[in-house]
Amino acid sequence: MDRPQAGGHKPHGIARGPWRRQRQTTHVPPPTGQIPLYQLEQRNRPDVTQLSSVTLVILSHRSLWMDRSERTSSAKPPSQVKNGTNGTMTSLPATLLSDLHVQYIKSLDTIVPPSEFALLASRPEFTGIWPLQKKDDLEYWLTEHLRVNGVYWGLTALDLMNNIDALERDQVIKYLQDCQHENGGFGGHLNHDPHLLYTLSAIQILVTYDRLDAIDVDKVVSYVRSLQLPDGSFSGDEWGEIDIRFCYCAISCMSLLKRLDAIDVPRTVEFVVRCKNYDGGFGSQPGSESHAAMVFCGVGALAIVNALHHVDADLLGWWLCERQLGNGGLNGRPQKLEDVCYSWWVLSALSILGRVHWINKEKLISFILSAQDTEAGGIADRPGDMADVFHTLFGVAGLSLLGYPGLKSVDPVYCMPKHVIQRVGLAERYRV
């Protein structure tokens, strides 16, 4: 009856590397039941139904078409999916393994440890590359174009875990300078095209370091302004993709630069409100399905410009609470799997609305802790999967919002350390 569930949706750019892979070192139960070879089931395919030798080769590979973890979740019946993590891990970590996660994030930098930076920076071939991913990894080559997001995720997680100096500050700043384009926007990596997603990350990093002086801020302002459309929405770059995520990027960025005057805020608010749905949530565009990450973007943007009166906090709060599943984890849409990153998207919105106490905090804390990689460090989307820097940040930031001891406080509107938001004198637009 029900279609197989695949992994949680990640919007491009605020997403981690797309291939969900399971850790080899942890015991993961094998898929139960028959794996649906959906490609054979779903469609008429005359060339495949004739059993020639050619077809047999395809058939022998057909069951291997998808990667293993997708097939695992496909094989779960809906009732298990609804409840579930991969399940049978024997010992779950009871505390946040901060030291291990700091080591993990540092290990993603395969270019230069801080101690050797000065020496290497003097060499002519030095490019300032900051990969935040091991270069031979599949993940590296799938996410190279959003490296600047990766630096923001890593740096913010490190700061929340009291280890901001684990990355070499001057190297990061030089790298960002090299990613800024003539038009003011930032590319996701050296030699990549500018986009609002990377421009926001670059500004967040520079504000965290208190180094806005390192770049041309006026150019950033004119870049962001140039992307606003007549209906108030923002295009992600010059090519016209419209999404509520880009409204958030623009508003957050202009607010951090104290230049909200440069864009048409009332129009932006109008567009964001048009993305609101009957259930109180927000979709990526007017009429799109409510999605917890889009809710964060909508609520965050409205909070920054003092327009939260457009949100029915009780209605949306209920929808956000309905995202919590029996195991304590949160999903992003009805009947989807729980995922650590929604600890951030859902919780930050509840926090801005002053309703964090509406969910079961203890169970959510246990769920996030259970998704840690206790051997190599880092946090995954759910227990047993491969850790990545995206989920490591949103796991740590979620724990920070939940008041987990030993972490710096995070600002739920900007997803940056609270001390940074205080230092630059922005109002705290939330109630924890």
Place this chain on the structure above:
Amino acid sequence: MDSHVLYDTLRTILNTHLDIDELGLLPLPPTPDELPAATRQYHPFLLVGTKLGVPLDYVPVVLKGANAVFMRLPHARLEEAGETVVMALEEATRVIIVLNPECNTAINTRKKLVLANYLPAPTELRLLTLLLTSPRNTKSSTAWHHRRWLLQLSPHGPTTPLANEIALCHRTANLYPKNYYAWNHRHWVVSVLTEHARRSETVDSPCDGGAAAARALLQSEYGAMREWVRGNVGDHSGVQHLERCLVAVVGVDGEEKEKVREHVEWVREFVAAYPGHETLWCHLRFCAGLARELGAGVVGLAEEETFVRRCVEEAETGKGAMTETDPVVLARQRMLAWAYQLWVVRLGKRVTGHADATTRAREREALERICEVAEEPRYYRLQLEQLD
């Protein structure tokens, strides 16, 4: 294996075999003797007939090779590039986006190639159709936006029949369920059709037949989605698209009340027959709101209450149309039924702005019952305390 050699092999395959119509990722590389003799020279790539398989382990290696070529070329200043450079750019970005359509810089370069008339839009649309046969690629918002950009290039509207786009979305909905951007694309098709259905008959329309054809296509999309939901009762994205279709059909054809009334009755039978699906109850919530917008006489409050009680009773006794016996699922059905009562009561409160004694009693009843069966009752307990 050398990244440049692998890149070159894949580039050659894509240049030579223009009829490839399906792309897959192979977690295990094939051995040479597993490959057909005719395409053995392409090892480790698997080319059988029109199906191309790329071993997962070699994806980063190929991307590294393609990227090295791409980054050496002046992709930012196409106008200064010569024919050879343009060809090399086209090939490198083709390999990159086939394996990783999220690479915005590669996709942008291809847009520039289209605008400079180096790359015909229909050819590019065919490439997108191919790369959207790989389940992982169908999640790429960049790929879907690229497709929409190509379709909107002509000032006269989409250049290919919108029925093709619906068919493509239909396939991707099965390849990767709850695929946010694929459903967004399908929403866009419905919105274009709605616009055309409202126009006068004489204006050119993307469906070769003007407004009447657009109306017919909308109707068939609504019918197809009802059929699709029948087989996918847990897929909220699909159900949400059905909501869009319902609104579009009602808006274009009139007879709102009758249509919504009939739709609600259809949904209710589903909700009762397939217990425990949050998705279906969400859809019912949507319909409740729509019915109220259309005014009195579509769906009555007493009727809603009777339906909730029927579902609760059937989940408790196991009677009725359903075949489900799992106690966890049945408990969830009861929880969802009471949550629906809570929704309806609150919807009434939002509309009227106040709550009488009966409303408050109904709200309390729903909250108390939910607290008994919910897997995570914290929110409902707090709401109950607030009532006291």
